[in-house]
Amino acid sequence: MQTHDFIIVGAGSAGSVLAERLSASGKYSVLVLEAGGTDRRFYVQMPLGYGKTFFDPAVNWNFRAEPDPGLAGNSDHWPRGKILGGSSSINAMVWVRGAREDYDDWRDAGNPGWGHDDVLAAFRALEHNESGESEWRGRGGPLHVCDMREKVHPLTRLYLQAGLQAGLPLNEDFNGESQEGVGVYQLTTRNGRRMSAARAFLRPAMKRKHVHVVTNAHVSRILFEGHRAVGVEYVRNGQTVQTRCGREVILSAGAVCSPKLLELSGVGDPALLKGLGIELRHANANVGEHLQDHLGINYTWKARQKTLNQVLRPWWGKALVGMQYLLARSGPLSMSLNQGGGFFRTDPTRSRPNMQLYFQVFSTVLPRPGERPILSPDPWPGFSIGLSNCRPSSRGAIHIRSADPAEAPKIVPNAFSTNNDVAEMLDAVKFLRKLASMPAIAPVIAEEVLPGPSVQSDEDLVADFRKRSGTVYHPVSTCRMGPDAATSVVTPRLKVHGLEGLRVIDASVFPSNVSGNTNAAAIMTGWKGAEIVLEDQV
Incomplete structure (x- = not known):
């Protein structure tokens, strides 16, 4: 079971920035797990x-x-990036x-x-x-x-x-x-x-020996010991892999997949999780709400x-x-x-x-x-x-x-x-x-x-x-940030309320939407989120 200092789930707009910033000093090792594949495609570039x-x-x-x-009964298409760079690549x-x-x-x-x-x-x-x-x-x-x-x-x-x-x-x-x-x-x-965020941040980080990026890795759940996140489980090429981290698990899977992973891991509305046969790890009915x-x-x-x-x-x-x-x-x-x-x-x-x-x-x-x-x-x-x-x-x-x-x-x-x-x-x-x-x-x-x-x-x-x-492809706030666990999912330090070793850093934490396209704000959240993570290391 491989151990890194940080595990980042998602190599998108925020996750790519996190990988670069958390590894820049050479002090910490970083594992990035991305469900998609390479961004080296003609129509992406x-x-x-x-x-x-x-x-x-x-x-x-x-x-x-x-x-x-509200849309006359239409079922809307929601494209989201499944690729290095995430939605910043498409x-x-x-x-x-x-x-x-x-x-x-x-x-x-x-x-x-x-x-x-x-x-x-x-x-x-x-x-x-x-x-x-x-x-x-x-x-x-x-x-x-x-x-x-x-x-x-x-x-x-x-x-x-x-x-x-x-x-x-x-x-x-x-x-x-x-x-x-x-x-x-x-x-x-x-x-x-x-x-893209991959070209600007992730590709330079991937040149460092202490940064490991795994593509086509579908994370299925967060691993806990008590109320502390200690790693994740993912599926790659039909094989189930568990990997641990020494410091923190960081979800950067976006406004759709970050709440999904929390709920799959037992963090969410107790009534919903019980109805789906998922063991409750920590109750928070705000997970997935406030979209x-x-x-x-x-x-x-x-x-x-x-x-x-x-x-x-x-x-x-x-x-x-x-x-x-x-x-x-x-x-x-x-x-x-x-x-x-x-x-x-x-x-x-x-x-x-x-x-x-x-x-x-x-x-x-x-x-x-x-x-x-x-x-x-x-x-x-x-x-x-x-x-x-x-x-x-x-x-x-x-x-x-x-x-x-x-x-x-x-x-x-x-x-x-x-x-x-x-x-x-x-x-x-x-x-x-x-x-x-x-x-x-x-x-x-x-x-x-x-x-x-x-x-x-x-x-x-x-x-x-x-x-x-x-x-127009700007979903946010499904793991929104706030000081009170009764109304939010993460703290202003981006830690999941009530749990240790687990943060969410992506557009899902926005307390409210921004005026305009959201990619810039997501990248900024990754940059500022990395600063917060590094400040909190002891």
Whole structure:
């Protein structure tokens, strides 16, 4: 039975950072267990290749949520990375930290050390911002953040002008002093390749002799002696292996799989575990609860001029951009689906933005079954403006269905289950049409395709966004952090309440969701979590 100082379950956004930071001094040995395989795949490394990984079971858990009344009964597809780098290896690469107030909310909920001023130091330390260093941004860190302002499609610039005409300010850096306004998204890419957490953190750590990474290792349960975690059990190539650690087990399996592993190990709601025949190790009914996620929808228009549809759809266009990428690591394949974006308030009386925008210079109204057709867009020129809510009030849950570790958990999002979430989304989709009517962009629009001009009344608009909205892949809070075990799963030091030698460090610990894409916050949590772990070693 092999012994390491630390066992990290999951080589994703937070786990990759933990592996690097905990092993950096050479003092501690680290074992990383990852259910997926290598990230050295062409469509993983090519930025726009994430359309090919959206349903690929070789790199994706391909979870599916329960039919949701809030989404007109639809059962939503939940992609999560099953690969070195986790979801940072298959995501859209948009780098948005979240708003200052998000982290101050964490602190004010009883989590000292997690306010904006506290986490800013971690954000600055971990990044290499291509645009330069400032009081908000860092240079010299392992994670490269690319400035795309000079590379975007001309239509993106019209979108920015339309945003200004609609009353939004131009924001040169969503990771700077303020989030509000329209601008161009920064991406986690470098030299035309995806900069995942694996590339930035895990690969350098793997060069160290005291770091051991095991892929295709499906962890089935945590091993305990009394109330102390001492190791884990995992299955690899049909063989069951038990391995121990001298210091701590750290779950970094994400908002779906970290609560799953706790419940499989007897940590959770006693009634649920008893009903599934799992022996109770420690009671905490918050495990798997408090699920939050951002919900998004696209409005799509036909354009009077060429968009990326005319480049990415025909065979000769694919050949052209393919050669451009292979020879120069440039062109559309080196970028994200989302070029422009922004943050706005659906009501000017709100104290801060509550909606995020995404501008896409192509359209995918005619999808192929079982495919996200990023590389095969519509046959006509089109573009989309999407949005997602920043701080939804709806809450869901993720729980195991059985004691079988191979069975996917039950995901119940409860989307649009509060009047507030419905009302702000209604205001938000109306703003999309306002944007599209601005003088900068209206002349290039031939017609609205989705939802179409026949959808006008509030009732019809609500029915449409219930039918067409879905996750934007930002689930958090299923092992949320807080000072009280009655309402949370881990302490502000990320230790599981009531147990020893066990922490959770990933997006599942967020006390509440952040305003924007969650990957940056997950990576920061890994960085700051490693600092906390090292401080607590005696």
